[in-house]
Amino acid sequence: MRKPKIVILGAGYAGITTTVRLQKKLHPKDAEIILVNKHDYHYQTTWLHKNAVGKLNNEQTKFSLHQLIDQKKVQFIKDTVQSIDVKEKKVYGKDQIFTYDYLVVALGSEIDTYQIPGLKEHAFSINTLVSATRLSAHLETEFLQFSQTNQETFPIVVGGGGFTGVELLGELTERLSSLCEKYQIDPKKIKLQCVESESTVLPEFDLELGEYAMQKLEARGVEFRLGITIKSVATDQIKIEQAGLIEDIPARIFIWTAGVRGNRIIEESDLPTNESKVEVDAHLTAPGYPNVFVIGDVASVRDSEGKPYLPNANIAMQKAIICARNIVALLKGKQEMQDFTFRNFGTIASLGKRDAIGVVFRNKKIFGWTASCLKTLVNYFVLYEIGGLKLLFTKR
Template sequence: MKKPNVVVLGAGYGGLMTVTRLQKMIGVNEASITLVNKHDYHYESTWLHEAAAGTLHHERVRYAIADVIDQSKVKFIQDTVEKINLEEKQVLLQNHEPLTYDYLVVALGFESETFGIKGLKEYAFSIANVNAARQIREHIEYQFATYSTEEEKRDERLTIVVGGAGFTGIEFLGELVNRVPELCREYDVDPNRVRIICVEAAPTVLPGFDPELVEYAVNVLEKKGVEFKIGTAIKECTPEGIIVSKDDQVEEIKAGTVVWAAGVRGSRVIDESGFEAMRGRVKVDPFLRAPGHEDVFVVGDCALIINEETNRPYPPTAQIAMQQGEVCAKNLAVLIRGQGELQPFKPDLKGTVCSLGHDDAIGVVFGKKIWGTKASVMKKVIDNRALYLIGGPTLVAKKGKFKLL
């Protein structure tokens, strides 16, 4: 009998979890597994804010895909997916011949969503991948270097605007407030000239988080110099900075750096391939399959599942992407063997921890509120756990975070 072709698109948390679990479950002769990813490395998206601020080297954030896949069972293709042809069961790639699949897993992750705000795409940075994070770090450093050498000082060069006080925005600010004093020392810049401004359209920082913990986070960041502009919407981004409005008052904030951290969507490949989707996210069936396409699984940030308790979609997280990868691998094994029953996906949320730099954090874990050192240590345990689940103790030893404070 012909071996089924399993094609997995994307080597992020969802895709790699699917592949590393599936390679343990099935034998070489049971299926052909192909993994496609833009780069030959995986990056920890949840650490990108550290690389963007320059508090963690970008090499620490990524590792070779070859280190975690079993190459006797999985063929890796480094390429960019352009489109999925659902009728023909084919994946179109930029530089290789189309791939044909019997079962497909779409795990192409997130992209920045600018909601049509003028100028954001052109003039703001976003923490979307390793190279985008490196660009932010380099850009901020360049602003400090230029300021220190220019004769007519332009203080706005040293203004950094972060758009969004959600999870990514706050974690980035937490790193930035630690990095800026270092930059000031390195480039002989007076710290009083630097402004770090966070602009958030919602009426609160970290919407949905426990209010006491939010207050803790805001106090920590304000003490380290962050100015919060809450209930304030970014109307436009320009080469000079941003234009914001609050209660019909319009204000221009001149800034050398604008980082947009207020929105993500699923991959554009989802829209271009004709899936029924909302902002690149497919509302999957209980077994993680795209409606009307029983041979196509969607996991991670490209999948949308509804939390029945709140009747709202679960936020896209690495935690959910990895759990989905595990269930997806089990379901693929059932289909490949034609034995057993498909397992429905139920998120098992253990909690959320939001870092405020390398030595502080806030979170709710197993229903308990934590903050400060305890939360910060917990964050590193979570980071190391993600490495362990995909690459075992060897990967933890290579890339893990052991300096707990």
């Protein structure tokens, strides 16, 4: 008798957590589990702002999938997903075709350019390990080249003052001083700006936390420009609009952190989507396809007020846990599956090595060193969840 086949697409937080949970709950005779990912490693997305400025290297951020999975229970296949045909129950990779009985789609997100002219060509991003590493190398190159000129200013612009943008600014402000020292550049020549469309930074948090973050970063030399719309991006400048006025801002380096969308493969499939994501049901399955689970950044789940939760590692891993439980329930012939309910333990944004802000537990606001320490603990808890104690002791 043929074993049911479970195919998991993507090894981000959602995909790897699902894989680890299934391999713990199932015996090899229960099902064939296949994990498909374009890389043979998982990387910590929540650390990418550190990679982007050169504080962490690739080896400190990525973890071999062979280290995380039980190869007696899970077959890992390195391949890039090209398309999904849910009607035929097939996934087309670059190298081979996968059939399945149960599919877990956890392909993650990609940059949303909002069709801003020139942004895709000229902006840097930090949404993947590859893009963060590219930015880190570019920073070194630009500082070296600037040190060999007589130019008066070195303009760096970050587009977006949300969670990702603020964490990047926190790391940049600490890293720039060492880069200036290394390349013998006067720190006063560095002009670091952040442009944000909202009237405050960190709209995910309340005003007090946003103001705290802005004041701390302004004290380190960041200039915030709020209520800004980016109209276009060129090699050395960006065009902005504020209150109907158009202005060109010099930008030797422009970093885009303001927009992400679900993987385009989802929209191109037969899965019903809304704004590049699948509105999953309570069991995290796609409407009309009870054998297709959609989790992570490509799944839209709404709160009690009907607002979609913002994607992050916490909610991705919680989705994965319920997804794994429900797949096990189906395999064991149980009629009832568990509904997904997001348990919000809080959110913390770092502002560098020793400073952070956050909301934890019952909307308790935390600041400074306390928040920073808790952020570190959360990072290591995530490592423990996906790899156990061995991951904590083998990677620092």
